[in-house]
């Protein structure tokens with residue numbers, strides 16, 4: 001009926017030891033189709049339990065079938081590597097199981113969360129911020145849009161959105177969560193105006209101003225400018241001072257989606273891209289991306305204390321009883337029950353300090369530049385854009401990026417993503433794992449070239465390069 005921790009912990013150690021060993025032998029798991037997996041592993045939920053020992057055996061097989069995301073061959077997403085300090089915090093949070101809505105049930109864990117919010121707020125230049133940990137950057141962005149809407153149309157959350165024609169502005173390179181949040185909030189996807197970007201992938205302020213002017217003349221109600229600090233594909237930064245000027249002129253909310261890029265505030269040079277962020281009304285910052293904290297760990301920050309509470313607080317006499325609202329984060333969260341995402345970030349940050357993170361992001365950027373030099377010095381590779389931060393978009397002559405990435409994965413050589421830039425498929429290589437060294441990067445490119453040559457040789461009417 002229940003398995004105690006004393007029984008589970010040795011099983012965890014045994015599973016992890018086997019998993020880490022297997023990962024070394026097979027850094028890219030060969031993709032397996034769902035039907036084969038279902039045929040090989042019984043995933044059904046039985047009437048009578050199979051017992052813990054059998055489940056541990058089954059978990060060995062499940063781990064062997066799970067894609068690897070923390071090996072030197074993984075470049076596919078905006079996270080990578082593995083930080084033992086953060087994992088320790090994550091494991092303890094699961095054991096402690098405090099729900100982060102009240103001080104009564106979470107105690108010192110709330111103080112840890114508040115300290116992180118204070119510190120991350122200070123890093124973006126907020127004097128007295130309000131904030132909350134969210135289950136991911138998408139929901140942090142949703143928070144930003146909800147607050148913007150509630151400031152401009154305070155009656156809307158009570159009376160609904162019917163008849164309002166609100167407008168939101170974001171770049172063509174911004175994350176899809178902005179459109180999704182507009183759909184959820186009753187603003188409508190059609191009312192998300194996508195502003196063109198320059199050759200680096202940064203929003204063009206004159207085009208933004210023109211779009212807002214045109215909408216106002218046509219009777220729309222603009223509410224929010226979403227700036228992105230670290231775009232998903234190119235890693236680009238929107239020009240915050242110019243966008244903050246427009247937001248102030250027009251009385252609009254400025255939200256900065258720094259879900260991806262926020263941690264580059266630790267980088268001695270790249271932090272210059274954040275100039276003006278302290279003028280934003282709110283910021284999204286994911287620690288589960290560049291800081292290497294296990295998923296998910298996203299912080300939403302509002303510049304002015306009280307804004308989150310004003311939009312999201314509810315009366316719940318059975319829950320919010322003792323302590324001030326300050327100590328009850330549930331009064332400013334989209335969620336009720338909420339897992340503790342703060343302890344793992346605190347454990348890692350206490351361990352490494354600001355200096356450790358500066359070292360980390362410096363290493364990530366150095367690796368990106370090393371890879372960039374490899375691309376420009378090789379005749380078969382083409383650099384699509386100078387890398388602004390940690391994303392390197394490149395293509396391989398006569399080998400389509402989508403087929404290349406699929407084959408790399410299918411052959412167990414590397415897991416890396418592809419995207420579209422200037423209408424063409426490109427390989428999007430991202431550097432998120434600080435343990436990677438130049439020889440891992442050399443290996444990656446040698447795998448890329450091997451597969452590209454094989455694809456070219458196999459293409460009808462093609463021979464060698």
Ligand SMILES: Cc1ncc(COP(=O)(O)O)c(C=O)c1O
Pocket residue numbers: 078135136137138139141174175177228230231232257258259260286296298
């Ligand atoms: C710029 C940007 N914003 C938001 C998100 C969404 O973050 P999450 O995956 O934590 O929901 C991403 C994810 O890649 C992103 O790149």
